[in-house]
Amino acid sequence: MAKLLITGGAGFIGSHTCLVLLEAGHSLVVLDNFDNSSPESLRRVQELAGPAAADALKVIKGDVRSSSDLERALAGGCDAVVHFAGLKAVGESVAKPLLYWDVNVSGSRELLAAMRACGCRTIVFSSSATLYGLPEVVPICETAPIKPINPYGQTKAAVEQMLADIATSEAGWRIACLRYFNPVGAHPSGRLGEDPNGIPNNLFPFVSQVAVGRRSRLSVFGGDWPTPDGSGVRDYIHVMDLAEGHRAAVDVLLAEDPQLLTLNLGSGQGHSVLEVVAAFEAASGQAVPYEVVARRPGDAASSVADPSLAAQRLRWRTQRGLSEMCRDGWAWQSANPQGYAS
Ligand code: NAD
Ligand code: UDP
Numbered sequence: 001m002a003k004l005l006i007t008g009g010a011g012f013i014g015s016h017t018c019l020v021l022l023e024a025g026h027s028l029v030v031l032d033n034f035d036n037s038s039p040e041s042l043r044r045v046q047e048l049a050g051p052a053a054a055d056a057l058k059v060i061k062g063d064v065r066s067s068s069d070l071e072r073a074l075a076g077g078c079d080a081v082v083h084f085a086g087l088k089a090v091g092e093s094v095a096k097p098l099l100y101w102d103v104n105v106s107g108s109r110e111l112l113a114a115m116r117a118c119g120c121r122t123i124v125f126s127s128s129a130t131l132y133g134l135p136e137v138v139p140i141c142e143t144a145p146i147k148p149i150n151p152y153g154q155t156k157a158a159v160e161q162m163l164a165d166i167a168t169s170e171a172g173w174r175i176a177c178l179r180y181f182n183p184v185g186a187h188p189s190g191r192l193g194e195d196p197n198g199i200p201n202n203l204f205p206f207v208s209q210v211a212v213g214r215r216s217r218l219s220v221f222g223g224d225w226p227t228p229d230g231s232g233v234r235d236y237i238h239v240m241d242l243a244e245g246h247r248a249a250v251d252v253l254l255a256e257d258p259q260l261l262t263l264n265l266g267s268g269q270g271h272s273v274l275e276v277v278a279a280f281e282a283a284s285g286q287a288v289p290y291e292v293v294a295r296r297p298g299d300a301a302s303s304v305a306d307p308s309l310a311a312q313r314l315r316w317r318t319q320r321g322l323s324e325m326c327r328d329g330w331a332w333q334s335a336n337p338q339g340y341a342s
Contacts, residue, residue, distance in 0.1 A: 001025040002254060005078045005120075007064050007111065008085030010037035012194040013126065013183055013242060015045055017082065018057065019192065020243040021250070022049040027056040031073040032085065033063045036197060040340040044191045064107035070114035080122035080174075080250055083111060086155075089201055090130070090298070093152035104155035105162070112166060121258070122174040123163070124249045129181045129235075129264065129303055131157045138270075139306035142179070142262050149298055160262070167260045174253040181235035181266030181305045183242050185325035186332035193332030194239075195339030203273060204236070204325075208333040211286040218288060220273050222295035225302075231273035231292075233302040235266040238320035238328070248314040266305025267318040275322070283326035284334070 004021060008014045009030030015037075018028055022045070030042060042059050049057070062069030064085045086104045087093070093100040108125070115121065132140050133147035148154045160177050167173040184204040186193035199215075200206040209215045223230040245265045252261070271279075277288050311317045320328075336342040 001027065002079040002250065003077055004028050004250065005073055005081045006030045007081065007083045008032055008126075010034060010039060010041050010059075011084055013180075013239060014084040015041040015192050016187055016239045017084070017243040017246045018042070019045045019048055019187065020240070020247050022053040022056055024247050026250075029058045029060060029073050029076065029078075031060050031062050031064065031069060034061060036087075038195070038340040041192060041195075048187070048189060048191060064111050065102065067110060067114060070111060074114055074118045074120065078115075078118065078120045080124070080254060081111065081115060081120065082124045082246055082250065083108065084126045086126065088152065090150050090152050091201060093150055093155070097151040100151050100155050105158050108159045108162060112162070121172045122253050124176045124178060124246060124253065125159060125163060127160055127177045127179045128153065128156045129179050129266070129305065131160070131179065132303070134300045135303060138302050139268060139304045140264065141306045142264055142309055164260060172258050173260070174256075174258050176249040176253055176261040176263065178245065178249060179262070179264050180242060181237050181264065181303065183239050184236050184329060185238040185240065185320070186328045187240065188328045188331060190328075190331035190335040193329065193336065193339075195336075203234075203276060204329060207277060207280045207288055208329050210288050211280055211284045211330065212333050212337045214337065216289070218277065218290040219293045220290050221293060221299060223292035225295070227272055227301055229272050229274050232299055233270040233272050233304065235268065235270055235304040236276070236322060236325055237265060237267050237318055238325045240328075241267075241318040241320055245310065245314065245316050248316040252314055261313060263310040263313060264305040264307055265310055266307050268305055268307045269321075270302060270304040271322055279322045280326045280330070283323060284330040
């Protein structure tokens, strides 16, 4: 079993992944500055993992941009890093590009330097389908052009390039860039889930908050897209499937020869906004009122993964569909209407 550093492990995807990695028997150090999360998520990870994992999760409050925090986090030795820490709000990235380049790109640079210093050369990086921009061909393969259309996407593309450069520069690097499509849902216990600050930018948490009565209605951004019902189509992936994809990526990197893997993590299934609304209403038994408004600038009509390379390389594919995403998302939202502050 491996010793892993998980940056950003208290966040939405990180917390679910920590649980899956603990259940697989790995020991973890989480480095998180709690900029967009709460230590409560990790307390619940510990609770769900049970007493057998009591000593296997260490939490350090610190910043990936700080070499001394990284040194502390890597002090006990490290077989591999899973690098979630970063900022992810598209609109904020347009307003504050320097902040995004600092946290996402300089943070990754600092992390790679600290890894080299301690001899760890294995990393799984949280990339994003956002770097495909407005895709010309759907489903999207990993060979599609990289054309990000906002600073957030630019920073993900830049870190992927940095990782490719370091893999070329010296032997021994084992790297997986995982391009997530739209992660949603929650742990089926309802104890872990997504807890966005303020008004959610993303569809799924917004719909959940309408269902639980925190918001009055959803705005559907565009009803005239070239899609079957006119609303936007995305590839939603259950966060537990995504967490299991990370476990598979860690296993493959540690077992195989050094390599650079770049993989889409998605289901290969597209669902429209109106389908998500209907599925959430069915799972929750609550009405989700909505109105169709203008398109959101920068949106694509459709973004769906071709997930076949991940299936081949990781021997992993998604197991959970839209109804499970809504069922588990509702279990979380209804039990924690104010998120971890409930
Ligand atoms: P999140 O905000 O819930 O988690 C990110 C975590 O990183 C948080 O716990 C935050 O406190 C921490 N963090 C932020 N800046 C930090 C810093 N400087 N030092 C240490 N910790 C820091 O986000 P998430 O949805 O779990 O996303 C995780 C990763 O996956 C991010 O890199 C994100 O860009 C990427 N990603 C997310 C999505 C998505 O839709 N959720 C899609 C594609 C890619
Ligand atoms: N969307 C919407 N209303 C919202 C948020 C999102 O209609 O309040 C739509 C959006 O236009 C897109 C889909 O839902 O078609 C998914 O958007 P999200 O922001 O969750 O993900 P992304 O656009 O990053 O794929």
